[in-house]
Amino acid sequence: MRIPFRALNRPFLFDYSAELSDVRAVPGEVSVGATAGAVWGRAEQQDFRSRVRGTLLGAAVGDALGAPVDGLGLTEIREAYGAEGLTDLAFGYGRRGAVTHLTQLTLFSVDGLIRAQVRRDTGAWHPPTDLHRAYRRWAATQSDWGPDERRKDDGWLAREEWLYARRDPARSCLLGFGDETMGTLDAPKNPGELGPEAAARSAPFGLLVGWEPQLVAQLAVECATQTHGHPTAYLSAGAYAVIVHALARGESLDAAVQQALAMLAARPGHQPVTDALQHALGAVRQGMPSPGRVEELVGQGTAEGLLAVAVYCALVGEDIRHGLCLAVNQGGPxxxxxxxxxxxxxxxxGETALPPAWLAELEGRPSVLVLADDFAMEMTQGPALHGPGGSTPGWLSRYPRG
Structure with a gap:
C-alpha cells in the first residue's frame, strides 16, 4: 500500500489505523506485527534480528565512543588522546563504555513501539501516544532515585536500575517530556529547537520494515515534535528513520539516502535537510576523509549537520571502527x-560487524540485546504472543497494555 503525500501532510491526528488496516502479508516482503508471522522464514528472521541488534548496539557504542569528548574541540581531543585523536573507548561518567541519554531514549523508543503493537489488541492504535508514554517513563528515570515497584504498568525496561542515571540530558528533552502534554505537528514542543537529539532516538522507527517509508517518516516526525518543534529538527529525524528503514530492508546506503531525499521533497521546510544530505554525498567525492571535512559538515551542530556527518562517515569509513572514530573526532556534538x-x-x-572489544565494555549491553530480541520477536511473531485468540502472560507482564 502506498501512502499518498497529501495524507502525510495532515497534522497531529494522523489515522495510523486507517493507513495500516489493509496491510497484508505479501510473499517476499515483510509486514506489520499483526500479520508478520505468515511471511517470515527462518533466514529472514535471523537477518532481521541481526540488523535490529546491529542498529541498537551500533548506536549505543557510537554514543559511548563519543561521550568522553563531547563538546571538546579537535585540538583539545588531540591533546588528550594523541595526534590521531580518540581511537578507543575512553572513560566517561566513571567508566569505559558509558552511554548518554541518547541511548537511554533510543531504548525507550523501542519499548514504546513494542507497547504500541501490544495495545493494538485493545483497538487503541495511535503510536505517537504510546511513544510519548514511553518517553515519559524515561523522564521518570531522570528524577526518581530508582524504579517504583508500585507502578505495575511501567514494564521491565523502566525497572532497569542502570537507566536511573542523568547523562547530560538535553534541556529540550527534559522540557518536552516534563508534563503530560504531548507535542504535535500542530502544536510542537520547543518550536525553535534545532538540535539533533530527536534524530538520535529515531533509529528504531526505521526498523519497522513492514511499513511504507512515508509512514515511517510520519511517525518519526510526529514523535520528534514532542521535543524538537523546528522543521529542520523533526525532518532530520524523519530522514534518518527512512535511511535506517531502507538499510534494514537490505538497500545500499546510497539508495537509502535517495529514498530520504524523495521523502523530504514533499515536506514544507525540507530545504536545509535536503541541502545537508546532498552536501554529505558531494563530500564523498572530494578526496580522502578528514576531521576538517567532518567539521565542515557539522556546521553549527544542528540536526541537519549531524545527519550529514553520519551519512558521510558511514559512506567513507574503511570499516565500522574507522567510520565511528571519524564521526566523533570533531568539535561538535x-x-x-x-x-x-x-x-x-x-x-x-548487522551486529557481527561491530567491534567486539567495544561491545564487551558497553554499558547496558545485556539490556540492549534483550530489548532488540524482544522487538524482533514482536515484529515477526507477534500473533503468537498476544491477540484475540489469547495472550502470553509473561509477554504482557513485560509490555503491559496500559
Whole structure:
C-alpha cells in the first residue's frame, strides 16, 4: 500500500489505523506485527534480528565512543588522546563504555513501539501516544532515585536500575517530556529547537520494515515534535528513520539516502535537510576523509549537520571502527555523531560487524540485546504472543497494555 503525500501532510491526528488496516502479508516482503508471522522464514528472521541488534548496539557504542569528548574541540581531543585523536573507548561518567541519554531514549523508543503493537489488541492504535508514554517513563528515570515497584504498568525496561542515571540530558528533552502534554505537528514542543537529539532516538522507527517509508517518516516526525518543534529538527529525524528503514530492508546506503531525499521533497521546510544530505554525498567525492571535512559538515551542530556527518562517515569509513572514530573526532556534538553513525552502520552490516572489544565494555549491553530480541520477536511473531485468540502472560507482564 502506498501512502499518498497529501495524507502525510495532515497534522497531529494522523489515522495510523486507517493507513495500516489493509496491510497484508505479501510473499517476499515483510509486514506489520499483526500479520508478520505468515511471511517470515527462518533466514529472514535471523537477518532481521541481526540488523535490529546491529542498529541498537551500533548506536549505543557510537554514543559511548563519543561521550568522553563531547563538546571538546579537535585540538583539545588531540591533546588528550594523541595526534590521531580518540581511537578507543575512553572513560566517561566513571567508566569505559558509558552511554548518554541518547541511548537511554533510543531504548525507550523501542519499548514504546513494542507497547504500541501490544495495545493494538485493545483497538487503541495511535503510536505517537504510546511513544510519548514511553518517553515519559524515561523522564521518570531522570528524577526518581530508582524504579517504583508500585507502578505495575511501567514494564521491565523502566525497572532497569542502570537507566536511573542523568547523562547530560538535553534541556529540550527534559522540557518536552516534563508534563503530560504531548507535542504535535500542530502544536510542537520547543518550536525553535534545532538540535539533533530527536534524530538520535529515531533509529528504531526505521526498523519497522513492514511499513511504507512515508509512514515511517510520519511517525518519526510526529514523535520528534514532542521535543524538537523546528522543521529542520523533526525532518532530520524523519530522514534518518527512512535511511535506517531502507538499510534494514537490505538497500545500499546510497539508495537509502535517495529514498530520504524523495521523502523530504514533499515536506514544507525540507530545504536545509535536503541541502545537508546532498552536501554529505558531494563530500564523498572530494578526496580522502578528514576531521576538517567532518567539521565542515557539522556546521553549527544542528540536526541537519549531524545527519550529514553520519551519512558521510558511514559512506567513507574503511570499516565500522574507522567510520565511528571519524564521526566523533570533531568539535561538535560527538556523542550524537557517534550514535547516528553507529545506527546506520549497524543497520547496514548487522551486529557481527561491530567491534567486539567495544561491545564487551558497553554499558547496558545485556539490556540492549534483550530489548532488540524482544522487538524482533514482536515484529515477526507477534500473533503468537498476544491477540484475540489469547495472550502470553509473561509477554504482557513485560509490555503491559496500559
Amino acid at each position: 560527538s556523542a550524537v555523531a557517534g550514535a547516528l553513525t553507529g545506527g546506520l552502520l549497524g543497520a547496514l552490516h
